[in-house]
Amino acid sequence: MCGIVGMISQEEFTTIELLKALKRLEYRGYDSVGYATVEGILQKDTGEIDGFLKTVPEHRTRAAISHTRWATHGGVTKENAHPHAACGNLFFIVHNGIIENYERLRDQLHGHNYVSETDTEIIAHFIEEKIRNGLTVRESIETFIAEAKGTYAVLLLPRGEEKIYAFKKDSPLVLGIVPEGFVVSSDIYAFSDRSQKAIFFEDYEMAEVTATDYMFFKHGMPIAKEIKEFKVTYTEIKKDFPHYMIKEIHEQPAVAERLVTSLKTDQKHKLDRLSDLVRQARKVVFVAAGTSYHASLLGVHFFHETGVETQTIIASEFRNYVTCDEDTLVVAISQSGETMDVLKALKYAREQGARIASIVNVPYSTIQRMSELSLEILTGQEICVASTKTYTNQVIALLALAQKFGYDVNLDTISQRIKECIDTHEGQVKILARELRDCQDIYLIGRGLSYPVARESALKLKEIAYVHAEGMMGGELKHGTIALIEDGTPVVCLIPDEDYEMESNTREVQARGARAIIISNNSEFSPDFLLETSSDGKFAILATVVGQMLAYYIAKERGLPIDKPRNLAKSVTVE
């Protein structure tokens, strides 16, 4: 959470260009925004980048840092917005992460005047005090790294000196090599439209970057770093769509096809090796959060159908529920490849000797770099905070893996089926969304294949449409929650094929007055949405696409900020 971008260049650039690069990271948080230039110009405010751009004058500079915030310590105020400086204003700081021992560090310092409620400000005061005591900037940073507890990716810009210092632990940081100089940022998307060459920071590393050169250090010693070349399909333009979410929903046929092709060609070898790792393991555990967790639930179901037992656990609870050893394979599923809870779970698993594999979207992300093997889902950047196309491709990757164990699914028709599903049902979803515009609660029920769909669609409804939604196992509803069903309560019932138990659950809620909305591929159940598909993983994908569209159009009816819902951020890099 929080996006940081520093730019340093042999040629002048404008602060507007800096903010445009920062905007590509805005999905990481949008509570406040700010920048500082090497000349000492500091601008910051609450709110989003577009609004900020309208209020700040344009400056030309050759070195500057910027920040888009997802608040952790301290409310959403101008004072708490980054960059921060210390008393002497020697330099500016931007930070992504949390300094856990900031109070203890503050107690060590004397005579400092704090102007914000953030944990970040201590970094500036701490380093400034060390410089005052005679250390160089680099030595001061090393001292900070040695004493700080928590997570951080930090950029430090000295006033009047065209140089950026960058250092990190646990939070992501990358140095992009662009034609005129360098970009240091939370992820590659800040510069991936200009360059596909980058150096990825590992924990405790620091870089000193000028417009023409860079040097990396670890524990005070210079280190050599490898330049990596990466590929991303960059999609910034909304074109004919009013929101990225609906654009990304419509991109699903294309990205699905790209992945299916790649799994048969470029990534075939990796898929084979991943299936070997699954075969070799005594225990296979998926780990993920949010939407990616729902994809992993489907993965467990697909494997179960082939007779291979796997399990999945929400990343933040991994340590409390799972034990690992050398015979355990942990497969992380993550769009960003940076989710802190997943990273922590992987570190724990690795300490216990487990092997690590992953399914990620962002190339060279930390989770990918921690994995002995990583499949890429190749959706390109997903800009809407809510995941849609990346979920679909995670499910496709899991289907392809389960297919290696005998799961019966035709991957070649997925793309076409998604397209037909959108074309056939979008109009009808819009009508339903109008009807449900003012509803307070929606329940969604499924079993087996359709249970993860119920949960994923509920998550979309909560985060985008701000509707209280619960995705449940059809069999579990009557063990309590059914008490909440009243006349007219909408209940989305997901009934694959001949799932007569799900049909009974549907009748049960209808008998209590619920407005059942049936999604099925079996016309016998007179579904509201008849999906043209067999009852394999494709059903789960198509039913979720209907859920995505429903969340989108209810949110649109309500006039909500769909691409940037309140309180959320796309890349959750704090625990």
Ligand code: F6R
């Ligand atoms: C919901 C959503 C989140 C993410 C979750 C995990 O639409 O996007 O629930 O799925 O934060 O993120 P990744 O997949 O990046 O690990």
